[in-house]
Structures are given as C-alpha cells and as structure tokens.
Amino acid sequence: MSKIIIYEHFNFEGISREFTSSVSNLVQENFNDCISSLKVIGNPWVTYSGVNFSGTQEVYEEGEYARVEHNDSISSLEMVTEDLTDPQITLYEHVDYQGRSIVLKNETNLCHGSFNDIASSHKVQRGAWVLYEHVDRHGAKIVARASRDVPNYGGFNDQLSHVCPLKPGKPTITAEVLWDKKEENVKSVILDSICGLNHGESEQRFSTELCREYEGSVTDNFSFSNATEITMGTSFSVNVEMMKGSNNLSLSNTFTVEKGSSNTRTEKKCVQISLPATIPPRSKLTVNVVRKELDVKVPVKLTITTGSHSREEFGEYRCQSGNSITTEYKEDKI
Known part of the structure; x- marks a missing residue:
C-alpha cells in the first residue's frame, strides 16, 4: 500500500501523521504548514503549498526525506495513482497542442536536441512526469499527469529543458x-x-x-x-x-x-x-x-x-x- 508519513520537525522528529489517500486540506488534520520531514512508501506523492492541491508543487518518490524542500509550508497532499510502469508524454511547440511535437518515454535533457525552451503545451498518454525549467532537474517545475492535459503553460512557455517520468515504488x-x-x-x-x-x-x-x-x-x-x-x-x-x-x-x-x-x-x-x-x-x-x-x-x-x-x-x-x-x-x- 502506498502511504506518506509526515513529521513536524526535521529528521523525522516531533508529532507525525500517516496517510494512505490524498488530503485536500491539512488544516482539518491539525497539521497545516508544519511539515519538515517525511517518508514515502510506494507510489510518489505531490505536496502543495495551498489547500485543495493548489500553489507550489513538490514531488517525493519512495524514500526518506529528512528535510523537505519548503519547510513549514505544505497545506495539501496528493497521492500519484497513475500506472507508472510505461510512461509516455507528448510535448507541443505551441499552445493548444499546435506546432511541432515530440514524444518521450524516458528521462530526457532537451538541451541535447532541437526541442529545448520551445514547449508550450503537453498531453500525457501514460504515467506522471515532472517538467523542469533547467537541466538536471532544477528550476521551476510542472507536474504532468495522465488525463490532465495542459493546453497552455502561461508563464512557463518556452522554458522547458528537462523532462523526467516519476518512478513507481517497489512492488x-x-x-x-x-x-x-x-x-x-x-x-x-x-x-x-x-x-x-x-x-x-x-x-x-x-x-x-x-x-x-x-x-x-x-x-x-x-x-x-x-x-x-x-x-x-x-x-x-x-x-x-x-x-x-x-x-x-x-x-x-x-x-x-x-x-x-x-x-x-x-x-x-x-x-x-x-x-x-x-x-x-x-x-x-x-x-x-x-x-x-x-x-x-x-x-x-x-x-x-x-x-x-x-x-x-x-x-x-x-x-x-x-x-x-x-x-x-x-x-x-x-
């Protein structure tokens, strides 16, 4: 079973909570804006700075994280439920899925090809992905999910340089x-x-x-x-x-x-x-x-x-x- 264990302090100390399904509002769990470390078992989880899965996103694959990216600023948690074993995403040059396109099935550094800093929309056929502004998984990011097509990146247009599929947890x-x-x-x-x-x-x-x-x-x-x-x-x-x-x-x-x-x-x-x-x-x-x-x-x-x-x-x-x-x-x- 996939689950996340969240802790009040760094290094898995303080009060903790365990969840096996998404939580849209940590205020209702009396655990809002106080997460400093966490553990993930199974499929990845996405954390959000706002309630109802809004705001800044961070993704945590299976493992132990003694320090989270944004300390004391997580308000909702979402479990990734997609089948992650055979990922595929299509990137488009322009908004509304127009212009040139490229189909990816594994982690790709777009700087090594002709599609760097030109993508403005995408469709995910399978799995879940993280789209990064810079190479080596740095900079601003977008979490891309199957059946959640994005026709317009807005302020993220023409900035995508690195694409990485999320990995499933150990079976x-x-x-x-x-x-x-x-x-x-x-x-x-x-x-x-x-x-x-x-x-x-x-x-x-x-x-x-x-x-x-x-x-x-x-x-x-x-x-x-x-x-x-x-x-x-x-x-x-x-x-x-x-x-x-x-x-x-x-x-x-x-x-x-x-x-x-x-x-x-x-x-x-x-x-x-x-x-x-x-x-x-x-x-x-x-x-x-x-x-x-x-x-x-x-x-x-x-x-x-x-x-x-x-x-x-x-x-x-x-x-x-x-x-x-x-x-x-x-x-x-x-």
Whole structure:
C-alpha cells in the first residue's frame, strides 16, 4: 500500500501523521504548514503549498526525506495513482497542442536536441512526469499527469529543458499456494537392512546397537514463469503449509524467493531410529529402515502490487521431502 508519513520537525522528529489517500486540506488534520520531514512508501506523492492541491508543487518518490524542500509550508497532499510502469508524454511547440511535437518515454535533457525552451503545451498518454525549467532537474517545475492535459503553460512557455517520468515504488508481492492443483508422488526407499538370528530356545538380545542415526533432507525450489516481469532483486515469501493427508506426510515452512538468485534450499537433519532389543526364540528378525520421499509440485499465484495497480503472475513451488524415516519389521521362524 502506498502511504506518506509526515513529521513536524526535521529528521523525522516531533508529532507525525500517516496517510494512505490524498488530503485536500491539512488544516482539518491539525497539521497545516508544519511539515519538515517525511517518508514515502510506494507510489510518489505531490505536496502543495495551498489547500485543495493548489500553489507550489513538490514531488517525493519512495524514500526518506529528512528535510523537505519548503519547510513549514505544505497545506495539501496528493497521492500519484497513475500506472507508472510505461510512461509516455507528448510535448507541443505551441499552445493548444499546435506546432511541432515530440514524444518521450524516458528521462530526457532537451538541451541535447532541437526541442529545448520551445514547449508550450503537453498531453500525457501514460504515467506522471515532472517538467523542469533547467537541466538536471532544477528550476521551476510542472507536474504532468495522465488525463490532465495542459493546453497552455502561461508563464512557463518556452522554458522547458528537462523532462523526467516519476518512478513507481517497489512492488509488493503476495504468494498464494494453490494446493488444490498440486501434483504429488510418494515412494519408499530402503536405507538400511539389519538382520538378527536366534537359533536358541529363549529370547536373545539384538546383536547390534539399539539405535542408529540417518540423514533426511527437505529441498524447496521455486521457478518463475518464462514471461515474468518481476525485476531482478525482488524478494517475497512463500508460506508453505500442507497438513497430513493420505500419505501421512506434511510440510510446514516459509520459503523466501528472490528473483535472480538461486531459489533452491536444502535442509538436512539426523533422524534417530530405535531398533528392537530382543529376538524371539528360533526366529530371524529383519529390520528395514525406510524413508518415505514426498515430491510435491504446486502452482503459486503471485499478486504484484505497484502503487494502486495490481496484476497476477504464476510460478511453481516444488518440495522434495525425505525426512520421514521409519522402521519396518519382518519376523520369520527358523
């Protein structure tokens, strides 16, 4: 969720307020003209020196700002709700969208081309932009938004030199494991087989130690769809919890996934198995140490939320669990 946290003093000190939607009048929130620092989470926010989103504008993308541009002079806050992932703006040479035009899709220093200091109107097709009077994001500015075309810059005519699209905040990803669509396979593997013979007429103690340790393991793996648009370095958690079913096996853990890194994890542990202490008269006792190996593949629905926009993708979680180690006994008369 996109939100802004505003503070009364510099360095995030003093009284604070948190908002998740635009505020047209900070007087009503008892926080007018007193903001000195702020934090933004998610999509950018625009601050205004006047109420009802009027006056001098400043834009704050996701991050922490120990000092704001205009201390103690903010009266309204507006959250940027546009989809910022694929921006596009058209600049026009004259007012009312006349004359030459140029289409931009990324940050541009107009001093390097033929459109410097000549724009007088614009239309935003996608996203939100900041138009600057000088290069390197300096001087007077205009915040340009989709569906808010500006036919006349007025005093800003023929002064535009730098254009920059606003960036979306870091996406948040929630993962839903679709257990009803899982594929499951279980097989039994004999790890050890121990035999004891008793030819006598009375019980005998088992000829080997009473317990042994065996190594089990659980391997988690997550794979993204080939068409994923999730960027490198993005991480999220997959909460895995499958209760015991017909195979009497269960999984329960939280698996952290990061795009661009190895998404395989193996955990090993020793399992101690107790063996019988005695063998009946005239009997052969065979003890098989058996590991049940569970292989589960299940689709995972990923909901990627950027600002106020969400989309869905799918991946696959796979777990190979071999921690269930038991003993099976077979007794034969001799």
